Amino acid sequence: MPDVLGWRGCFGVVTPSTNTVVQPEYDTMRPRGITNHVARMHIANDPLNSDADFDTLISRIDAALEAALERVLTAQPDRIVLGISAESIWGGGLAAARAIQDRVDRMTGGLPFTQAADALPAALKALGITGPVGLVTPYFPVAHSHLVNYIAEIGCEVVAARHLQRPSPVGIGLTPLATLRDAINEVNRPEVRAIIQFGANLPMMQLAAQAEAWLGKPVLAINAVTYWHALRSHGITDRIAGCGRLLEEH
Incomplete structure (x- = not known):
């Protein structure tokens, strides 16, 4: 018997306890008949002052994955969506992603x-993008090599990057839109074919959609990318307005 509200699919979303952006942005993109059910990976809102602090944060998030999965599985979701982007590629790009997949598969x-x-x-691939890209993140410089290597694996080259070095996990979600706008413009070199934003707690989705209009090129907010892929992989083809070209056209 299908879920009354989520008759097309119930998504179990796993995201850090400090994340205040994934849940509202995913709900903005949610079409009728899909429901999102959020479980939190418990971490402290400790200050971030250095590369070492940020590396420790990723380790703590990673260690909290299974407990959050265990909680959300009690809702009997049809799909699991990982609402954090750095953990997905940290320490090995696509190989790291496969290790995450294996851990999730063992639980689910x-x-x-x-x-x-x-x-x-x-x-x-849907947008036909290869070659040079710009990158915006809330991270510290320690993240740069992880992201550059991963993006090279998938056929693009980071030629400009802005890492905002936000002061805490919660502080990522408090990043002013003007700061994000300036970061987008900073990495928008003439040769850049698209701008990619990592960091699922950056409130970027709607700003990225607006930026596509003034830049004339794709600006890929990671929450829009992840939720688009969840929908399309689940057979949901609804076009979602106001959240960027990817959801509107593909």
Whole structure:
């Protein structure tokens, strides 16, 4: 018997406890008949002052994955969506993503699973994007090599990057839109074919959609990319307005 509200699919979303953006942005993109059910990966809102602090944060998030999965599985979701992007590629790009997939599969028995590392190459393919890209993140410089290597694996080259070094996990979600606008413009070199934003707690989705209009090129907010891939992989083809070209046209 299908769920009364989620008759097309119930998505179990796993995201850090400090994340205040994934849930509202996913709900903005949610079509009728799909429901989102959020479980939190418990972490502290400790200050971020250095590369070492940020690396520790990723390790703590990673360690909290299974407990959050265990909680959300009690809702009997049809699909798991990983609402964090850095963990998906940290320490090995696509190989790291496969390790995450294996851990999730062991917990879920093989439920359909969506993560940023798989969603982004699908989005780039749909948009016909290869070659030079710009990158915006809330991260510290320690993240740069992880992201550059992963993006190279999927057929693009980071030629400009802005890492905002936000002061705490919650502070990522408090990033002013003017700061994000300036970061987009900073990495928008003439040769850049698209701008990619990592960091699922950056409130970027609607700004990215607006930026596509003034830049004339794709601006891929990672939450829009991940949720688009979850919908399309689940057989949901609804076009979603106001959330960027990817959801409106593909």
